[in-house]
Amino acid sequence: MSDDLFLGFDLSTQQIKVIAINSKLEPVLQAYVEFDVDTPEYKTHKGVYTNTELNEVFAPVAMWIKAFDILLGKMQAAGFNFAKVRGISGAGQQHGSVFWSAEAERLLASLNPDLPLEPQLSPKAFSHDMSPNWQDHSTAEECDYLEQKVGGAEVLAQITGSKTHHRFTGPQIMRVRHRHPSRYEDTARISLVSSFFASLLLGAIAPLDVSDVCGMNLWDIPNEKFDEEIIQLVAGGGEDEKNELLHKLGKVEPDGGKNLGPINDYYVKRYGFSKDCAITPITGDNPATILALPLRPLDVIVSLGTSTTLLVSTPVYKTSPSYHMFSHPTSKGLYMGMLCYCNGSLAREKVRDEINAVKPSSDTSDVWASFNEAALSLPPLGTTAEGQKKLGIYFPLPEIVPDCKAGTWRFISDGTALREARNEWDVPLADARAILESQNLSMRLRAGPLLSSTGQPRRVYVVGGGSRNPAICQVTGEVLGPSEGVYRLELSNACALGSAYKALWAVQRKVIREGVYESFEDFLSERWDEKTMINNVDEGYRRGVWEKYGAALAAFDETEKFAANS
Ligand SMILES: Nc1ncnc2c1ncn2[C@@H]1O[C@H](COP(=O)(O)OP(=O)(O)O)[C@@H](O)[C@H]1O
């Protein structure tokens, strides 16, 4: 019906957000809750706790539930008509795990609509009150062990789509078993952040999502099943321990558009949702992001959230230890290729703050004004009249790609030799251009094999908080050089939007024949209106400039190797 509504939630690092759309893909409501601001009692910083000594980063599960209570309350206060919602999907920050206690199923199934969710579930529904976060770097030992036992990074990447990564859920579960054996023992079920969120909505533990499960290092992507050898290694012990872990993980739902069941009665009674509002698998925030745009071959999404991620959709399952492959969230036979950086917006903010400290802008309405001016006042690579180029690496946090400790490095390249910079670097002003170039050169270096033989994209779509920044968009266009330019998705939250599209597709997709449905791509292309959804924010390829950055790639590769080995 024309007034039917569909919800896409996003449980990300710093916020929980929602977008409601109608059947014509038009957004009718957006709302969010910011953890640090709206749930201050948990005292998180940017949504997480950090234990620097052990390289641990984690988030309190109770805070997410409380924030969800607040978000639903905000929607109610805005007069949102929950009864019109026909379908719900969502996205969760990837890799984070939630450890449910044996009490969880009973508590989820008997929620009292007179009370908020959080006090009914926390702490009793959980065997562990914290969820390891994707920024965590504490699992070096577990990663080395798994990689060595399974036969190396290439083999792990072939099976699971990625080499082992500190943040991936398999190594994280293994660490919880090592560090908190009794909590692991008391765990009845393990969810990802995505399936945890679906469980809250269903009032029962939801299956894992077909795409998000690929962020665990446990799922054999080509054979569409858990890899029992890896499960055994993570579980320790013998056959019983392996089966116990398989049971804790539960099933994986292969159909991204499946109706998992109606929304739990709790929400019907408390908020007035319809009894037949369908819950569709909730996926990872990055898989959900690729659903926000009708991607064509050679198109790239650069998501500029807390993390920076580069995403492509491809029919080719081509693995490498330097990037990730995931099953596509809606379309069997397609895959999502991804690069992910920890040092995205927080690293840019650090340089921005250093510049504001020495050169505050007269434009007090834009905290990025001085940073942007500094970035755009220099030529590519800050090249001097003598031909010296500046290459920097800015990792306030340990980085994923390359696997590198925290630090800042500045280099001068004269085209043949590379050396660490001395006083010829105007710190911090020259850092503005250098950090943007560095982040884009790193993506260009690694995304090449996922793209054409030249490594040049057709379009770059920028999404997320950082895409509002014109200097960031310009340097992205200069370095990545897309032939058709850089486009910004005008709705700021791509993964919530992609999730809402997924909910709509799941409810309205045509049945082609028994068990075969209209594809997500066909469904979206028919309805999507480019003119209202995206804006051309940079011309992209500039003759001579793209080539100049191409010529600097080898030197940039060397700077990364230097940083990773120092
Ligand atoms: N004008 C801007 N320029 C650069 N960065 C920005 C701008 N506006 C917002 N951001 C950045 O966007 C980030 C949040 O993006 P968002 O996509 O909401 O992240 P997440 O989904 O990870 O919570 C913030 O860390 C902030 O630094």
Ligand SMILES: O=C(CO)[C@@H](O)[C@H](O)COP(=O)(O)O
């Ligand atoms: O770890 C990854 C992807 O592998 C991150 O992209 C997380 O999924 C968190 O994303 P944001 O909160 O930055 O959107």
